[in-house]
Amino acid sequence: MAKKKQIIHDAVQERDFFRDVMDVVRQVPRGRVTSYGAIAKYLGAARSARIVGWCMSNAHTVRPLVPAQRVVNRNGLLTGKHHFGGPTAMQDLLEAEGVRVKDDQVVDFARKFWDPSVELGF
DNA sequence: GTGATGACTCAGG
DNA sequence: GCCTGAGCCATCA
Numbered sequence: 001m002a003k004k005k006q007i008i009h010d011a012v013q014e015r016d017f018f019r020d021v022m023d024v025v026r027q028v029p030r031g032r033v034t035s036y037g038a039i040a041k042y043l044g045a046a047r048s049a050r051i052v053g054w055c056m057s058n059a060h061t062v063r064p065l066v067p068a069q070r071v072v073n074r075n076g077l078l079t080g081k082h083h084f085g086g087p088t089a090m091q092d093l094l095e096a097e098g099v100r101v102k103d104d105q106v107v108d109f110a111r112k113f114w115d116p117s118v119e120l121g122f
Numbered sequence: 123g124t125g126a127t128g129a130c131t132c133a134g135g
Numbered sequence: 136g137c138c139t140g141a142g143c144c145a146t147c148a
Contacts, residue, residue: 017145036130040144047143049130054145056129073130080129090129126148135139 017043021055022062024116028070031098032114033106035074042116056080069093076109 024039036049036056045051052071059066060083069090073079081090081104091101100107 040130045144047131048145049143050128051130051144051146053129054127059129068129071129074132078129083129124148127146128144130143132142133140135137 017045017051018055018058021052022059022066025056025059025066025068025071026064027116027120028067028114030067031112033070033072033076033094033099033109033112034114034116035072035076037074038113038115038117039071042120053080057083060084067093070097070099070114072106072109076106076113078104078106 020043021039024042025034028034036052037046040046040049040052043052056066056068056071057080059068068080069078069084071080078090078094078101081087084090084093086092091104094101094106099112106112
């Protein structure tokens with residue numbers, strides 16, 4: 001266990017922060033979406049939304065797969081769709097779950113918004 | 123150890 | 136209402 005710092009190589013996510021984020025994201029119900037800020041806030045790092053985003057960049061590289069498509073920015077915009085390997089991969093995934101996406105933006109975002117700090121009981 | 127980058131967010135003009 | 140700047144934290148070169 002010397003090179004644990006090498007990063008989430010395959011299924012090794014030892015980073016507490018990373019694992020925390022993954023855990024929260026995986027708790028997002030199907031058909032719902034959340035924001036980086038909400039996750040960060042739930043983790044106690046409301047000002048670390050960027051870190052959450054960084055974790056998501058690695059989210060699709062680990063197992064089990066994380067529904068990162070359910071995580072969007074505060075605007076409900078699919079900022080990270082470009083990281084899914086396809087220009088519409090993220091959108092397709094969301095639409096497959098019942099979340100309508102238009103112009104790279106979640107339709108009725110406010111209604112489908114899922115706040116871990118609230119849904120999980122804070 | 124410093125600098126740069128990043129799937130963000132908020133405040134100010 | 137839109138654009139700009141700054142803050143924030145973690146990782147990598």
